[in-house]
Amino acid sequence: MIKNAVIIIFMGLLVLIVSISGCITNNNTSNQSSQDVEIEIITNSPWNGTLTHSGTDYNITGERGKKYNLGPNPGHVAIYVKKNKDTGNLTVQLIQGRNIIQTQTISSSQEVINLTYDF
Secondary structure, eight states: OHHHHHHHHHHHHHHHHHHHHHHSOOOTHHHHHTSOEEEEEEESSOEEEEEEETTEEEEEEESSOEEEEEESOOOEEEEEEEESSSSSOEEEEEEETTEEEEEEEEOSTTOEEEEEEEO
């Protein structure tokens, strides 16, 4: 009888400890995922490429820098960018909130930028 009472008390304490530890776990990923994701292209040269997010492909082009706001949860993001002239640098940054997640720079039209990330 005493053995059964000890087992019941032990199980009750175990359930209580597991419940409390689940309540105080700090999960900060929901805060970051609510921030918008942006692609920023920084250059003074003409360029073109493709941008994929939320399951859709987009053709993108520009003569100078440009920003694309992808919203807070764009899913799989892929960007492919090529310079059309050999003048200056071209930089692509994948940004969420104030955090730069990925960045890549090229200087030649023979190079390409190819970034992918899953949100």
